Amino acid sequence: MKAYDHKKIEKKWQNIWDKKGIYKASDSSKKPKYYSLIEFPYPSGAGMHVGHIRSNTAMDIISRKRRMEGYNVLYPIGWDAFGLPTENYAIKTGIHPIKVTKDNTDTFRRQLKALGFSFDWSREINTTDPKYYKWTQWIFLQFLKKGLAYKAKMNINWCPKDKIGLANEEVVDGCCERCGTAVEKREKEQWMLAITKYADRLDKDLDTVDYLSKIKIQQRNWIGRSEGAEIEFHLTPSPSPLQGEGGRRSGEVVKVFTTRPDTLYGATYLVLAPEHPSLVKLKSKITNWGKVTQYILDSKAKGGIERTKDEKEKTGVELEGIKAINPATSEEISVWVADYVLSNYGTGAIMAVPAHDERDFEFAKKYDLKIVPVVLSGGSVQEGWSLDNYSNEWNAQYSNFGKLINSGRFDGLESEIAKKKIVDFVGGKEKVSFKLRDWVFSRQRYWGEPIPVVHCGKCGVVPVPEKDLPVVLPKVKNYQPTDSGESPLANITKWVNVKCPKCKGLAKRETDTMPNWAGSSWYYLRYIDPKNKKEFASQKNLKYWLGSPKQSGGGTGGVDWYNGGMEHTTLHLLYSRFWHKFLYDLKLVPTSEPYEKRTSHGMILASQGEKMSKSKGNVVNPDDIVKTYGADTLRLYEMFMGPFDQSVSWSTDSLIGPRRFLEKVWKIASQLEQNSAHLTLPGVPGGTYATQNFALATALLHKTIKKVTDDIEGMKFNTAISTLMIFVNEIGKFESIQKEDYENFLKLLSPFAPHITEEIWSNLGHKNSIHLSVWPEYNEALIKDKEIKIVIQINGKVRAEMMINGDDGEDEVKGQALSNEIISKYLKDFEVKKVIYVKNRLLNIVV
RNA sequence: GCUCGGGUGGCGGAAUUGGUAUACGCGUUCGACUUAAAAUCGAAUCUCGUAAGGGGUAUGGGUUCGACUCCCAUCCCGAGCACCA
Numbered sequence: 001m002k003a004y005d006h007k008k009i010e011k012k013w014q015n016i017w018d019k020k021g022i023y024k025a026s027d028s029s030k031k032p033k034y035y036s037l038i039e040f041p042y043p044s045g046a047g048m049h050v051g052h053i054r055s056n057t058a059m060d061i062i063s064r065k066r067r068m069e070g071y072n073v074l075y076p077i078g079w080d081a082f083g084l085p086t087e088n089y090a091i092k093t094g095i096h097p098i099k100v101t102k103d104n105t106d107t108f109r110r111q112l113k114a115l116g117f118s119f120d121w122s123r124e125i126n127t128t129d130p131k132y133y134k135w136t137q138w139i140f141l142q143f144l145k146k147g148l149a150y151k152a153k154m155n156i157n158w159c160p161k162d163k164i165g166l167a168n169e170e171v172v173d174g175c176c177e178r179c180g181t182a183v184e185k186r187e188k189e190q191w192m193l194a195i196t197k198y199a200d201r202l203d204k205d206l207d208t209v210d211y212l213s214k215i216k217i218q219q220r221n222w223i224g225r226s227e228g229a230e231i232e233f234h235l236t237p238s239p240s241p242l243q244g245e246g247g248r249r250s251g252e253v254v255k256v257f258t259t260r261p262d263t264l265y266g267a268t269y270l271v272l273a274p275e276h277p278s279l280v281k282l283k284s285k286i287t288n289w290g291k292v293t294q295y296i297l298d299s300k301a302k303g304g305i306e307r308t309k310d311e312k313e314k315t316g317v318e319l320e321g322i323k324a325i326n327p328a329t330s331e332e333i334s335v336w337v338a339d340y341v342l343s344n345y346g347t348g349a350i351m352a353v354p355a356h357d358e359r360d361f362e363f364a365k366k367y368d369l370k371i372v373p374v375v376l377s378g379g380s381v382q383e384g385w386s387l388d389n390y391s392n393e394w395n396a397q398y399s400n401f402g403k404l405i406n407s408g409r410f411d412g413l414e415s416e417i418a419k420k421k422i423v424d425f426v427g428g429k430e431k432v433s434f435k436l437r438d439w440v441f442s443r444q445r446y447w448g449e450p451i452p453v454v455h456c457g458k459c460g461v462v463p464v465p466e467k468d469l470p471v472v473l474p475k476v477k478n479y480q481p482t483d484s485g486e487s488p489l490a491n492i493t494k495w496v497n498v499k500c501p502k503c504k505g506l507a508k509r510e511t512d513t514m515p516n517w518a519g520s521s522w523y524y525l526r527y528i529d530p531k532n533k534k535e536f537a538s539q540k541n542l543k544y545w546l547g548s549p550k551q552s553g554g555g556t557g558g559v560d561w562y563n564g565g566m567e568h569t570t571l572h573l574l575y576s577r578f579w580h581k582f583l584y585d586l587k588l589v590p591t592s593e594p595y596e597k598r599t600s601h602g603m604i605l606a607s608q609g610e611k612m613s614k615s616k617g618n619v620v621n622p623d624d625i626v627k628t629y630g631a632d633t634l635r636l637y638e639m640f641m642g643p644f645d646q647s648v649s650w651s652t653d654s655l656i657g658p659r660r661f662l663e664k665v666w667k668i669a670s671q672l673e674q675n676s677a678h679l680t681l682p683g684v685p686g687g688t689y690a691t692q693n694f695a696l697a698t699a700l701l702h703k704t705i706k707k708v709t710d711d712i713e714g715m716k717f718n719t720a721i722s723t724l725m726i727f728v729n730e731i732g733k734f735e736s737i738q739k740e741d742y743e744n745f746l747k748l749l750s751p752f753a754p755h756i757t758e759e760i761w762s763n764l765g766h767k768n769s770i771h772l773s774v775w776p777e778y779n780e781a782l783i784k785d786k787e788i789k790i791v792i793q794i795n796g797k798v799r800a801e802m803m804i805n806g807d808d809g810e811d812e813v814k815g816q817a818l819s820n821e822i823i824s825k826y827l828k829d830f831e832v833k834k835v836i837y838v839k840n841r842l843l844n845i846v847v
Numbered sequence: 848g849c850u851c852g853g854g855u856g857g858c859g860g861a862a863u864u865g866g867u868a869u870a871c872g873c874g875u876u877c878g879a880c881u882u883a884a885a886a887u888c889g890a891a892u893c894u895c896g897u898a899a900g901g902g903g904u905a906u907g908g909g910u911u912c913g914a915c916u917c918c919c920a921u922c923c924c925g926a927g928c929a930c931c932a
Contacts, residue, residue, distance in 0.1 A: 214851055214926095221850070221928060228932080258932060271932090314930075340930045350932045358848085359930055435931055566926075640872070642859060646852085647925080654859065657872040663887095719861070722871035729871090791867045796913045798867050836912055838866055846912045 004666040006630025010755040014116055022769055023067075023118040025074035027529075027541055034071035035545050036063045037524055037595075039564040039572070040078040040125075042516075043104035044085060048111040049612065050620050050638070050650065051604045057635045057752075058601065058644060058715060059563050060117045064751035065712055067118075068775035074545060075118055076527035078125035079105050083516040084162065087447035091479045097447045101128055111622060115631045116754045118771070123530045127519030128447075132526060134470035135536040136519050137452040139579065141463050142586060144453070148194040149441065151461065157440075158186035163481040164445055188485065191442040191451060191512060195578045199223055199434040202577055208556050210597040212645070215569050222570040224435025228259035229419070230347065231428035233270055233324045235278075235335065237285050254278055254324065254335075257346030257433055260356065261423045262415040265407040266374035267351035268364070269334045270324045271316065274299045275343035279319075287321035292337060299339040314340045314363045326351075327426035328408070338363065346433050374406045375415050439575070441514060444487045446479045448513030456500035456507035465501050471509070487511040520572055521579040524559055524594060536588075546591050557591035563599045573598065599715060602647035604638075609649050620650055632753035633659040639717035639752060658721070662756055664728050665749065669760040672742055693734040694741075698782060700730055701741045705778040708748045717752075724749055739764070744776040791842040792817050794826050810837045817843050 017023065038059045041052055063075040081101045090097045105126065112119070125132055143149035158164075161181040195202075203223045206216045235252040254270060272279060274296040283289055295317045316338030323332040340359055341350050354364035355373040364371055404410050410418050410425075423430060442451070450471045452464040464471055474495040476488050489511040490496065500507035522536070528545045529537035547557040558580075564573070573595075580594035605611060606618035613619065625634045636658035642648035704727045711720035727745060731737050743764065750757040750770045761770035785806055790813070792800040800822040804813050814835055817823055823845070830847035837843050 217851060218927065224928095224931065226931075256932085260932075338930095340932095342931070345931050352932085357932065359932080362930095433931080435928095570927085637872095640859090648859070651859065651873075654873050660887095661872085718859095719871080722861075725871055789867090793867085793913075796866095796911095801867080834912065836866090838913095841863095842866055842913090844866080844912055 002670065004663055004756070006632065006755070007627075009759045010114070010116065010626075010631050013755050013758045014113060017116075017118075017769070017771075018113075018121070020769075021122070022772060023073075023075065023120055024122055025076075025120045026072055027544060029072035031070055031072040033074070033545055033547065033560075034063075034066045035074045035524075035559045035561075036066070037076070037559045037562045039568060040080050040520070040523060041108060042080045042083060042085075043101065043108045045089060045100070045104055046614065046619070047104075047107050048622055049604075050622055050625075051601075051612075053115060053622060053634065054604055054638045054644075055563055055565070055601045056112070056115070056117050057638055058717065059561070060635075060754075061639070061712060061717065061751040062561060063118055064754065064771055065775060067771060068747065068750075068773060070774075073118075074123075074527065075120060076123045076125075077112065077117070077119040077121065078123075078523060078527070079108070079127065080516065080520050080523070081105065081126055081128040082448050082514075082519055084164075084445070084447070087445060087479055090447070096475075097479070098128070101126075114626050115622070115635065118754070123527050125523060125526050125530050127449075127516075127523065130470045130472050131533075133449040133519060135526065136449050136514065136522070137464075137469050137471060138466060138536065139522060139583070140449075140514070140518070141452060141466065141469075143193060143582065144463055146582075146586075148197060148582065150192055150194065151189055152192050153187060153189050154192075157183045158188070158485075160184055163483070163485065164443055186485070190440050193439040193441045193578075195439045195575070196434060196436055198578050198581055199225065199436045200432065201581060202436075202574065203434075205556075205577075205581075205593060209593050209595065210555065211595075212599055215566070215573070215598055215600060218566070218569045219574055222436065222574065225432060226259050226434075227430070227432050228257055229261040229423040229428045230431045231256050231258060231261060231264065231327065231351065231423070231426055233327065233351065235282070236323050236325060236332065237321060252278055252282060254349050255347045256349050256351045257431065258351055259433075260353065260415075260419075261428060262404065262410075262418040263353040263356045263374050264326070264328045264351065264422050264426065265404075265410070266353040266355045266372045267326055267328075267333065268354060268370040268372055269336060269352045271336045271338045271341045271350050271352050271363075272319075273341040273343035273348040274337055274339050276337070276348045278349075279337060282319065282322060285321050286319050288317070288319075292317050292319060295337060314338060314359065314366060316340070316363065316367070318367075327428075328422065334369070336363075336367075344437065345435065372406055375402050375404055439578075441518070442512040443515050444481050444485050444511075445513050446473070446476060446481075446488045448516065449473075449518055450489065451510045451512050451514060453510045454498055454500060454507045455510060456503060456505060458505055459500055459502045459507075462500055462502050462507070468501070473513075487513060489513070517572060517575050521576040522583075524562075524576075525580075525583075525589065539590075543590050546589065555596045556593040557596060558593050559595045561597045561599070562595040563601060565603075566600045569600075600645060602643070602645055605647055605649045607649050607651055612650075620652070625652075625655065629655050629659050630662075630755075632662060632756050636662070636721060636752050640721045642718060644715045644717055661725050661728065662753060664732070665746075666756065666760070668728070668731065668737075668742065669746075669763070672737075672739055672764070693736045694738050697731055697734050697737040697741050699785075700727060701744055702778040702782040704745065705748060705776050706783060709775075709778070712751070721752065724752075746770060747773055747776050788840050790840065792820060792823055793842060793844040794823070795846060796844060799823060799826055804840075806840070810839075813837060813843060817845070 036059050038055050041048070059075065063073050067073045079101070081104075086097045086100050086104075089095070089100055127133060127136070140149060159181055203220060203225045206219060233254045233256055235254060254272065256270070258264075279292070279296065286292055295315075316336045319335045319337060322335045324335050325331070326333050340363065341348065350360075352360040352363065352369075353374075354360040354369060354371045356375060361371070363369070402415060404413050404415060404418050407413075407418070407422075410422060413421065420430070422428075450473060452469060452471045454462045454464060456462050474489065474492050476492055478491070479488055481488055482490060489509075496509050496511060498507055498509055499505070525537050525542070529535070529541040532538055546559070576594055580589060581592060583589045584592050603611075606616065606620075608618070610616065610618070622634065633655060637655045640658055641651070641654065704723055707723045708720045711717065711723070724745070743761070746757045746760055747770060750761075754771060758770050761773075766773075787803050788806055789801055790804055791798050792802060800820055802816060802820055804816065808816075814837065818827070827845070827847065832845055832847055834846040835843065836846070
């Protein structure tokens with residue numbers, strides 16, 4: 001018997017698959033299409049992480065199964081290669097990012113091929129290829145044309161170490177996501193993308209897609225849609241000159257956004273954010289302006305980091321000389337500036353209802369402000385007041401929704417109903433607010449797509465004509481961003497100075513580049529038609545691969561199944577949905593959503609449960625594992641190690657289990673080759689015993705088919721593999737199996753371990769690849785057991801087991817149980833009160 | 848603080864979704880083969896108990912004939928968000 005030599009087998013088949021192109025997707029096929037997608041990797045210098053293999057293998061299994069089920073499968077691969085690490089490496093070493101990227105992608109490609117993924121390599125893409133980013137720039141120009149790309153002077157998050165502006169989404173705990181340096185505020189002109197224009201649809205359309213619920217929830221929280229109302233509060237100088245209603249007003253109006261207009265009668269003061277524009281306008285009327293400006297300066301200096309610190313006590317200053325009028329009660333209330341109110345959410349001003357908002361409550365407590373409860377969630381008013389006014393219990397009593405009190409004509413109404421009525425009463429406007437902010441799209445960096453516009457003294461911002469795309473990154477000597485905050489491109493005068501496309505006068509190129517999220521926002525579309533020179537992808541191919549909503553049976557259409565990391569939920573996943581919707585509105589893509597189904601994998605941690613990192617020296621190199629155990633073993637192990645969506649710790653010791661399993665599979669197959677129709681393992685000479693066991697093996701096979709088929713769909717790869725292991729263990733006991741049954745077993749194993757199964761398949765005399773064979777179906781009749789073991793319990797405790805026939809009715813089983821020797825012994829001294837029978841499972845006798 | 852996960856042998860984990868808790872794998876122990884070792888094969892492996900039997904899925908309570916699973920409270924771990932009005 002030949003030994004199982006993974007090195008030889010894996011190399012051999014990888015070459016044959018490559019040569020025959022069996023994983024190439026066809027753009028014109030009569031088969032139904034299936035588009036499965038993984039997040040294309042960032043080719044880091046460290047080479048592939050074992051975590052990549054987990055996600056890639058999962059989708060490889062799905063893709064291989066779909067092919068065997070008769071689909072025309074697209075499972076593509078490419079490189080998301082723009083970005084900071086490569087640029088930082090270039091700064092350090094002086095090696096050009098193009099060269100670094102080429103070296104890194106070469107490593108990744110070799111590693112991916114060594115694992116036998118069924119990618120269609122003919123569609124490989126690279127975001128740093130001018131032929132690719134031509135279309136990234138083109139899409140940007142469409143945003144510009146529609147007014148969704150705009151330049152704004154704004155306070156941006158500035159990382160003093162990386163010298164780069166960061167999107168809100170890239171700031172973690174007030175620090176730069178990449179280097180951990182505390183982020184500063186800095187005013188800068190930035191290109192922005194108006195993702196907030198799509199906020200409502202990005203939220204609502206989550207209902208139409210099949211995403212894991214935790215992914216939907218995270219996106220929803222990020223978009224942060226809340227329904228409420230905008231209500232105007234008139235300000236008045238105080239004391240008010242008694243000139244009637246109109247005379248009381250100072251003319252200044254503050255708009256407030258609230259999600260709880262029903263609590264308006266409880267609004268006992270008003271708070272403005274330190275950045276609120278009304279403050280400056282009111283300067284002359286505020287009698288303690290010195291104190292107020294000091295407070296504003298202090299809170300601005302603190303920046304976003306300290307202001308959002310958890311433990312921080314709330315602070316604020318009353319605007320003396322100013323009062324506001326509560327439009328519901330017409331009472332004068334005080335006005336404060338406090339940094340617990342944020343300028344960039346809602347209107348930058350709130351009506352404070354201390355009885356029903358914890359933050360307002362805390363603030364009111366500190367500055368001794370009036371607290372008026374206006375909603376009663378349960379119990380009576382007396383009960384509520386009997387609690388300590390200044391305890392949290394008191395607050396909780398009144399925080400919920402319920403019937404209104406102390407609210408004039410609205411007393412007794414349910415808060416939900418009162419909302420609208422009170423808004424109408426004070427002439428407010430129903431409004432929806434979002435947490436989501438526009439996307440800062442500029443980077444003052446070299447290694448990104450140049451933003452394709454020209455600045456002309458006469459014509460202003462002029463887009464580069466589409467025929468002149470791509471605007472190619474010029475060669476520079478120094479990749480370091482300039483201290484002024486400009487991109488290194490600003491130093492290349494030859495490149496910067498151009499003729500204005502409109503007036504032909506002197507003009508300058510934009511030197512900012514795009515963030516690395518740009519290229520990844522649409523890459524799944526390029527796979528569909530990667531070599532197209534006229535469009536980012538042809539309409540014909542887009543229609544075929546994304547399908548129309550109707551075509552895919554009620555779903556949204558789009559990529560059929562996309563797996564990726566949870567960490568990309570609020571950045572990449574949301575951004576690409578935004579781009580896709582924009583392209584949909586331009587009628588350039590056929591579906592309103594890019595991905596029909598999205599799942600996520602858990603992280604692979606080092607053995608101690610910590611993250612794998614170079615600095616900790618606990619990184620596992622896949623090359624070593626492939627060398628000693630083989631790609632099939634590694635694939636199998638990564639799928640077996642734990643539930644797919646949860647994080648798991650790496651254990652090199654445990655790799656031996658899957659390897660032993662494959663050895664057993666190999667051994668059985670080697671014996672099978674000697675006999676054309678069936679296998680008899682040593683020790684049993686055949687005859688009737690063997691024949692009987694053939695039937696046992698067949699029955700087990702069909703159960704295995706069902707379980708493995710179902711488990712793959714549910715991404716329960718770990719239990720699918722354990723089922724396959726059980727099959728092999730049992731076959732060892734039966735000691736005989738028909739060739740056909742073993743072949744079907746191999747098919748079930750083939751998506752997990754494509755090399756060894758292909759080798760055995762070919763040794764068994766098959767000319768065509770196992771990966772192009774037909775996925776086995778199970779026979780319902782064979783799955784049904786003729787004899788079933790059931791458990792007999794007395795008062796819920798297991799006392800005996802017995803065999804019954806599969807078709808036995810309840811009465812038969814009962815009778816059989818009561819006459820059971822052990823049971824009758826137990827029942828001698830007791831009276832049977834009740835008997836519960838769970839079909840084919842157990843019988844519980846209550847005494 | 849809020850939201851979402853999770854807590855099961857020495858370890859990774861299973862449990863048909865309310866029906867025999869610990870499948871499968873790792874490790875460990877014993878045995879077979881071997882001059883020996885490795886590999887392989889066989890047996891054992893939650894816990895107390897000689898046994899009959901008892902206890903046991905983070906903790907305390909509840910619902911149920913029956914709870915890892917459902918409900919209430921508490922503790923711990925992980926992820927995300929965070930003064931979002």
